Amino acid sequence: MIWEALFLQLGYNATxxxxxxxxLGMAAGxxxxxxxxxxxxxxxxxxxxxxxxxxxxxxxxxxxxxxDGRSLPGLLFGSALSAGLGxxxxxxxxxxxxxxxxxxxGAVLSVFFGFxxxxxxxxxxxxAGRQAGLETFLLxxxxxxxxxxxxxxxxxxAAVLALVVLLRRPMAAVAFDPEYIAASGGxxxxxxxxxxxxAMAITVVGLKVVxxxxxxxxxxxxxxxxxxxxxxxxxxVVIAGALGGASGxxxxxxxxxxxxxxxxxxxxxxxxxxxxxxxxxxxGRGVLAAALRHRRFQRRVHLRxxxxxxxxxxxxxxxxxxxLMRAAGHLRADGVATETGRAQAARALLDERRWHxxxxxxxxxxxxxxxxxxxxxxxxxxxxxxxxxxxxLRPEGIT
Amino acid sequence: xxxxxxxxxxPPMLIGICAAVACALPGxxxxxxxxxxxxxxxxxxxxxxxxVAFLVTGIIAxxxxxxxxGAAALVAVALIEVIRRLGKIEPGAAMGVVxxxxxxxxxxxxxxxxxxxxxxxxxxALYGNLESLIWLDAFGWSSLFDWAALKGLPPELPxxxxxxxxxxxxxxxxxxxxKISSFDEGFARTVGLPTGVLGLSLVVVAAIAAVAAxxxxxxxxxxxxxxxxxxxxxxxxxxxxxQVAWSVGFATLSAILGYVLAGYGPLWLGFDxxxxxxxxxxTVSGVILxxxxxFGPERAPMGAPAEG
Amino acid sequence: MALRLAREGGHPKPKxxxxxxxxxxxxxxxxxxxxxxxxxxxxxxxPGAMTAIIGPNGAGKSTxxxxxxxxxxxxxxxxxxxxxxxxxxxxxxxxxxxxxxxxWDFPTRVIDVVLMGMQRELGLLGRVRTSHLERAMSCLSRVxxxxxxxxxxxxxxxxxxxxxFLARALAxxxxxxxxxxxxxxxxxxxxxxxxxxxxxxxxxxxxxxxVHHDLSTVRDYFDRVFLINTHKVAEGPVATxxxxxxxxxxxxxxxxxxxxxxxG
Numbered sequence: 001m002i003w004e005a006l007f008l009q010l011g012y013n014a015t016x017x018x019x020x021x022x023x024l025g026m027a028a029g030x031x032x033x034x035x036x037x038x039x040x041x042x043x044x045x046x047x048x049x050x051x052x053x054x055x056x057x058x059x060x061x062x063x064x065x066x067x068d069g070r071s072l073p074g075l076l077f078g079s080a081l082s083a084g085l086g087x088x089x090x091x092x093x094x095x096x097x098x099x100x101x102x103x104x105x106g107a108v109l110s111v112f113f114g115f116x117x118x119x120x121x122x123x124x125x126x127x128a129g130r131q132a133g134l135e136t137f138l139l140x141x142x143x144x145x146x147x148x149x150x151x152x153x154x155x156x157x158a159a160v161l162a163l164v165v166l167l168r169r170p171m172a173a174v175a176f177d178p179e180y181i182a183a184s185g186g187x188x189x190x191x192x193x194x195x196x197x198x199a200m201a202i203t204v205v206g207l208k209v210v211x212x213x214x215x216x217x218x219x220x221x222x223x224x225x226x227x228x229x230x231x232x233x234x235x236x237v238v239i240a241g242a243l244g245g246a247s248g249x250x251x252x253x254x255x256x257x258x259x260x261x262x263x264x265x266x267x268x269x270x271x272x273x274x275x276x277x278x279x280x281x282x283x284g285r286g287v288l289a290a291a292l293r294h295r296r297f298q299r300r301v302h303l304r305x306x307x308x309x310x311x312x313x314x315x316x317x318x319x320x321x322x323x324l325m326r327a328a329g330h331l332r333a334d335g336v337a338t339e340t341g342r343a344q345a346a347r348a349l350l351d352e353r354r355w356h357x358x359x360x361x362x363x364x365x366x367x368x369x370x371x372x373x374x375x376x377x378x379x380x381x382x383x384x385x386x387x388x389x390x391x392x393l394r395p396e397g398i399t
Numbered sequence: 400x401x402x403x404x405x406x407x408x409x410p411p412m413l414i415g416i417c418a419a420v421a422c423a424l425p426g427x428x429x430x431x432x433x434x435x436x437x438x439x440x441x442x443x444x445x446x447x448x449x450x451v452a453f454l455v456t457g458i459i460a461x462x463x464x465x466x467x468x469g470a471a472a473l474v475a476v477a478l479i480e481v482i483r484r485l486g487k488i489e490p491g492a493a494m495g496v497v498x499x500x501x502x503x504x505x506x507x508x509x510x511x512x513x514x515x516x517x518x519x520x521x522x523x524a525l526y527g528n529l530e531s532l533i534w535l536d537a538f539g540w541s542s543l544f545d546w547a548a549l550k551g552l553p554p555e556l557p558x559x560x561x562x563x564x565x566x567x568x569x570x571x572x573x574x575x576x577x578k579i580s581s582f583d584e585g586f587a588r589t590v591g592l593p594t595g596v597l598g599l600s601l602v603v604v605a606a607i608a609a610v611a612a613x614x615x616x617x618x619x620x621x622x623x624x625x626x627x628x629x630x631x632x633x634x635x636x637x638x639x640x641x642q643v644a645w646s647v648g649f650a651t652l653s654a655i656l657g658y659v660l661a662g663y664g665p666l667w668l669g670f671d672x673x674x675x676x677x678x679x680x681x682t683v684s685g686v687i688l689x690x691x692x693x694f695g696p697e698r699a700p701m702g703a704p705a706e707g
Numbered sequence: 708m709a710l711r712l713a714r715e716g717g718h719p720k721p722k723x724x725x726x727x728x729x730x731x732x733x734x735x736x737x738x739x740x741x742x743x744x745x746x747x748x749x750x751x752x753x754p755g756a757m758t759a760i761i762g763p764n765g766a767g768k769s770t771x772x773x774x775x776x777x778x779x780x781x782x783x784x785x786x787x788x789x790x791x792x793x794x795x796x797x798x799x800x801x802x803x804x805x806x807x808x809x810x811w812d813f814p815t816r817v818i819d820v821v822l823m824g825m826q827r828e829l830g831l832l833g834r835v836r837t838s839h840l841e842r843a844m845s846c847l848s849r850v851x852x853x854x855x856x857x858x859x860x861x862x863x864x865x866x867x868x869x870x871x872f873l874a875r876a877l878a879x880x881x882x883x884x885x886x887x888x889x890x891x892x893x894x895x896x897x898x899x900x901x902x903x904x905x906x907x908x909x910x911x912x913x914x915x916x917x918v919h920h921d922l923s924t925v926r927d928y929f930d931r932v933f934l935i936n937t938h939k940v941a942e943g944p945v946a947t948x949x950x951x952x953x954x955x956x957x958x959x960x961x962x963x964x965x966x967x968x969x970x971g
Contacts, residue, residue, distance in 0.1 A: 041492040042436055049619075097692050098700045098812050102491065103630050106435045107688055110623035114681025117526045117619075118661070118674045125665075125672035138525070139506050213443065214506070217499030224492050262510050268503035275496060279486050287485045297741050301782055305734060305747045317733060318783055359936065359959045368959060373743040373937065431813060572831060579823045582813050585778045589802040590826050590879070591794075637859035639814045700812075 013147065014256045020150040021248035021267060023157030024206050028215070029222030029244025030164045031198045033237045036223040038175035040101060043090065043196065044219040046109040048203045048212040050086025051079035052116025055137055055207075059123055072148065075137075076204050083200045086112050140211030140264030149209050156205030160198055164237070171195050172233040210264035217268040218244060225275040228282035243278075247271035299324055300374050304348060306330070310337055311349035351376050354389050406537040410556050411529045412658050415680060417559035418612035419650035421566045422624035425605040427643050430629045431581045436491060437476070437602055438625035440498040441609045442618040444468075444475040446524055447505025454512055461554065465610055468618075472606035475501055476599075527617030529676040530662065532556070555615050562611040569604050570643075577601065578639055616677040623681035624650060631688040634695030653684035726790030729754050729799075729883040729914045730775065735784030737767070737774045744770040748784070748939045752883075752916055757909050759919040759929040763958050766936045768918040769805060769887050776802055776885065788883065798827055801881035803872050805888050811861040817871050818856040821846055824878030846874040849907070851900045866897030873901060884908060886917040890924075902928055925949055 035041050058078025062071060086108045093104035164171075174181050174191045182188045199219060206215040226240035251267030280287050298320075306321040307330065316322055325331040330341030337345065354377045359368040367380050377386060422438070429435050445468040452467025453459060475497055483493040536542070536551030543549070570577075580587040580594045587594050609621045616624075632645035657680030662673045692698055730752040737744045745767035752758055760768045773779040775786045777793065788796035801824070821843040822835060829835065847853040850870040860868060869889065876884055889905075890898050905915050905928070919925065925932060925945060932949045934940035934957040941953040 036492050039489050039491065041489070041495045042439070045436075045439060045495065093692060096700070097634055097695075097698045099630055099633065099692075100430075100433055100435075102433055103430055103435045103626055106439055106622055106626040107630055107685065109439065110619065110626060110681055111685025111688070113619055114623055114678040114685065117678030118682060121672075121675040121678065122665075125670065125674075211506075213502055214499060216495065217503060220492060220495035220499065224486075224488060224496055227488075228486070260510055262506065265503035265507040265510075268499060269507065272496070272500035272503070275500075279482065285487070293741070297738070298782060301736055301738070301743070301746075305736065305783065308747065309734075317785065321783070356938075356956070360956050362959065365959070371937070372741070373746040431810070575823075575826060575829065576831070578815070578819075579826055582815060582820075582823070583804070583809050585773070585804050585808055586802060586823070586875075588778055589776050589797065589800070590824075591797045592826070633814065637814050638816060639819075642814050 013150075014252075016147070016150045016154070017256065017263070018249055018252040020153040020157070021209075021252035021263065022245045023161065023248070024153045024202070024210075025157075025218055025222070025244035025246070025248030025251075025267065025271075026241040027157040027160040027164065027244070028202045028206065028218035029226065029240035029242070029247075030237050031160060031195075031202055032219040032221075032223035032244075033226065033233075033240045034171045034175045034195050035199060035219065036227070037172070037233070037236075038178075038195070040105075041220050041224070042102070042105055043087075044199050044203065044216045046086055046090055046105040046112075047083045047196070047200050048207075048216050049109040049116075050112040051083045051203060051207060051212055052113050052137070053119055054078035054080065054082025054085075054116075056116050056119030056123060057082070060119065060126070063126070072152070072208065076152075076207065079137075079207060080200060080204050082112065082116075083203060087196050087200065136211070137207055138211055138213065140209055140214055140262060153205055153209060156201065160201050160205070161241070163194075163198060167191070167194055167198075168234065168237055172237075176233075210267065214264045214268050217271060218247070221268070221271040221275050222247065225271070225278040228278040228285045231284070243271065243274050247274060303328060303330075304374055307341075307345040307348035308352060310341065311345035353393055354386065357389055357392060405539055405542060406535065407533050408658070408662070409537075410534045410553050411532045411676065412655060414532055414553070414556050414559050414615045415529055415654035415658050415676065416651050417556075417563040418608075418616050418621075419624045419628070419654040419680065419684075420647050421559065421563040421608040422605075422612055422621055423628040423646045423650035424566050424570050424643065425601055425608060426625035426629040427632070427639075427646055428577050428581055428601055429605060429625060430633065432598070432601075434490070434602070435626050435630075436494055437479075438605060438609065438622045440475055440479065440494040441472045441606050442613070442621050443498040444471040444501045444505075445610065445613050445618040447471050447501045447508065449524055450505045450508045450512065454508060461558075461614060465614065468610040468613060469606065471501065472610060473603070476602055476606065523617070524613065525617050525619050526675055527613065527615050527620065527677045529615055529658065529680075530673055532615060559611060559615060562608060566604055566608050569600075573597065573600070616680065620677040620681045623684050624653075627681075627684035627688045628653065631684075631691035631695070634691040634698040637697055649684065649687050653680050653687060657681070657683040727754060728752055728790075729788055730885075730916065731787045731790075732771075732775055733785045735771070735774055735786065736782045737770050737779060738782055743782075743937060745774070745935065746937050748935065750933055750939065750942065752914060753931060754914050755909065755912050756930045757905060757915045757917070757928065758931040758933055759917055759925050760933045760935060761919055761922065761925065761957070762935040762940070766957070768935060771935060772802075772885050772887050772916075772918060776800070799882040801876040801879040801884050803876040803884070803886040803889060805891065806865065806869060806872070809860075811868075813860070815860060816856065817847065817852065817858050817860060817863070818843055820860060820871050821874045821878050824875040827879070843874075843878055846877040847871075849877060849904055850874045866893040869893050870897060870900060873904060877904070882913055884913060884915045886915070888918050888920060891920060922954070 032041070032044065035043055055075050055078055058075050059070070062068065062074050089108045090101070090104045093099055093107065094101045170186070170191045171194065174186070174188055178188045202219060203212070203215050206218065210218065222240045222244035225243050226236045229239050230236050247267050247270040251270040252263055254270070255261040255263040255266045278286065283289050302318065302321045302324050306316055306325045309316050310330065316325070322331065322335070325341070326333065329338060330344055332338055355371055358364045358377070359371060370380050381389070426438065429437060448468035448471025449464040451471070452463040456463040478497045479493045482488060482497060483490055486493070532553040532555050534552055536548040538548070576592050576597055580592055580597050584594050605625065609618070612621050612624070628646040628649035629642070631649050632642045635645045636642050658676050660683065661676040661679035665671070665673055728751050730750070732748060732750040735748045736746050748771060760771060762768050770779060774781045775793070786793045788800065793800070818840070822839060825839055825842070829839070844853055844856065847856060850873050852867060852870050852874060855863065855867065860871065863871065873889065876886070889901055893901070908915055919929070926949065929945055931944050933942045934948070934953055936957045936959065940957040941948050
């Protein structure tokens with residue numbers, strides 16, 4: 001059944017739900033990148049918690065006006081208003097006081113949510129039971145998506161995605177270095193507002209289905225996961241969108257296979273699984289790759305140091321250096337240098353002396369910048385240039 | 400205001416005060432170390448903690464739930480640290496990844512477990528039920544000295560009081576190392592302070608306060624107590640000692656005012672039912688912070704130091 | 708030709724004559740990512756001398772101090788103080804970091820910062836007595852800041868903050884003082900005040916090592932220099948080691964004009 005779900009064979013409703021979830025995931029993933037790169041990933045948590053009082057107030061107002069408190073557009077409108085107000089408070093607290101941004105985020109998050117809870121209990125006493133629908137805003141709807149929800153999500157997700165694509169360059173620049181942009185005359189406030197606005201739109205769109213606490217996951221996890229795969233912002237955005245979309249697709253498909261699997265949490269857990277894979281296995285920044293690289297680097301450093309010590313007749317103290325030298329065949333078991341070891345040591349010393357000369361001479365500044373203690377000079381200069389360098393060295397003797 | 404107060408209002412108020420202050424104390428240091436949102440992370444993982452405890456033990460009782468919440472908090476803190484280091488990810492994002500994923504796991508488990516007879520009260524976990532922690536055995540102020548009546552105190556009160564004592568003790572004993580390592584970590588290390596252990600202990604103590612408090616005021620409100628009273632206090636003074644004192648005062652005020660407004664406010668406005676005390680306490684602490692941000696004597700952000 | 712190599716296990720065996728050196732570094736390598744900041748650096752600090760660590764930007768001067776103190780983790784190398792591992796000798800070492808590393812908004816006064824220097828003797832529960840306060844105030848007057856004891860540190864100017872951190876180091880009553888760019892970005896009055904304190908320390912037989920950026924004052928302020936540019940370039944008394952040759956070596960010809968009269 002899972003394959004049918006993933007390939008949209010389960011019927012019209014399920015298909016729409018899957019597509020809607022994928023679109024939402026894509027839009028959330030892409031938007032989240034800009035928040036993450038600007039080191040304010042948890043602003044999305046503040047935004048989502050700040051929607052609660054708006055939902056509550058909208059409900060109360062609609063009921064007082066005689067309507068059905070649970071009208072979705074009304075509730076979503078209310079949520080957007082209070083989330084916007086929350087964002088303004090975060091920005092005000094950060095600007096006007098000595099409090100740091102994380103303190104402002106936490107304060108708005110908890111206070112708005114607390115007030116929202118107060119309103120919820122007011123509603124409870126007002127309507128005794130009619131507010132049951134409001135709780136789905138906290139944890140997401142457990143019955144799976146309805147047609148109306150899916151339409152909102154699909155349209156909303158697509159709209160946000162389009163805007164992200166449109167605004168990606170200014171948003172990336174501001175996330176990276178807002179001061180520079182401001183100094184160059186860019187309107188940082190408006191771009192940041194746009195970023196937050198998009199995050200808010202995602203939150204509002206996804207609120208009903210995924211729940212306010214889990215929509216934050218979609219704004220953060222795919223973005224963080226995508227970072228492991230590329231160093232270029234544009235690519236990170238695309239990958240984050242892909243990861244988010246995949247989480248939505250697979251998650252919705254999985255949750256359609258059984259009645260007891262609520263959509264929101266499954267999507268988030270799929271996203272987390274993709275994150276773990278990225279963390280561990282991504283070729284550039286992944287943990288495995290980094291660990292291997294570090295070990296290789298450490299060995300090169302120790303070998304180099306050992307060879308230089310050997311060449312200069314200095315004692316080697318470190319156990320790791322001795323072991324590596326022995327393993328590489330530079331030292332015998334009893335610690336005496338081998339023929340090849342001495343030859344390698346002499347070469348290392350020569351290389352070191354050449355580099356030293358190179359770095360002392362302003363003429364070779366460009367080449368000198370490539371010095372990293374390990375790269376042999378042969379890789380940086382041509383044989384002619386090296387010969388010229390050697391002629392300067394000769395008076396000191398090369399062996 | 401005699402019998403009824405002692406039986407119905409005094410215990411919840413005291414519990415609220417103890418919870419608020421127990422969170423505000425470590426919150427001062429978390430705030431200064433820019434770790435304010437660790438309270439956010441801890442509060443959210445309480446849910447999966449208690450769900451797992453329920454699934455494992457099959458009962459709904461305070462002790463397994465608190466142990467479950469505590470274990471979840473420790474797991475979360477460890478995971479966050481691992482992910483932060485391994486992935487070289489900034490702390491906020493690492494927290495966001497871990498606690499949302501754990502929360503999702505908790506909701507999933509919750510849905511699976513709902514098929515059984517016993518119902519786990521999610522709302523209670525999220526925003527507690529302070530108003531219900533009453534002392535039925537009390538008959539007025541004299542009951543405070545009646546051992547038999549005291550045995551009927553809601554267990555949350557001695558629990559919260561003990562937690563407050565522990566947190567206060569920790570803050571007192573480790574005051575100077577905490578202050579120095581929060582101010583200048585490099586220097587702290589050079590004088591031999593174990594900064595890593597200190598940082599971890601602070602978070603663990605905060606987690607203990609949060610777990611103890613969540614049963615009374617729910618997990619989400621705990622964040623408000625970690626942040627708002629210390630943040631408001633920060634805007635009032637330039638001395639750490641004074642800031643901590645202010646934060647205790649603000650926390651107590653939030654607890655008392657919040658509880659009173661939640662319980663009696665609607666009555667004064669002509670309605671019958673009370674509203675959530677925990678929510679109101681958070682709201683009041685927010686109002687206090689707002690006032691401090693508008694009028695606090697030391698609220699201004701520091702500019703760069705003058706040249707020379 | 709038998710090469711002298713350490714015994715199996717490779718435990719560092721400091722030579723007997725290093726036990727008098729307040730700071731002896733062997734083979735220290737530190738890298739940030741895969742770029743080595745310092746590579747296999749050896750250094751022997753002479754007791755009672757004022758030593759300047761100099762080198763171009765990015766040469767690893769600050770890294771050398773931080774790695775020696777354990778603030779940054781090295782890739783390899785050993786550090787001993789008076790012949791023992793540094794971790795055991797912390798009571799005799801004081802460190803003054805570069806200014807940038809603190810939150811100036813932190814709710815602490817000048818006098819509190821100086822008292823932090825006495826943390827080792829105060830321990831966990833020791834009370835701050837009048838004697839501690841008096842010592843803190845005398846450290847402040849040695850740097851000319853006694854009038855500012857009650858001010859919150861963010862209210863001070865850059866030079867004043869620098870002096871407060873020096874006072875904190877003085878409060879530690881150490882034998883070895885490691886200072887990271889103590890004169891960076893300060894006004895002339897502050898510079899005079901700081902150098903007076905350092906000379907006073909030397910007169911009392913203390914050892915001072917400072918990362919220094921201003922070549923024109925090396926001769927006046929210091930007895931010994933240590934030149935570094937990722938590798939150690941030279942080490943020795945100013946008269947013999949602070950020469951045009953060694954400077955060229957260290958700065959790689961980036962010295963357009965050597966300061967007049969600064970070099971022999």
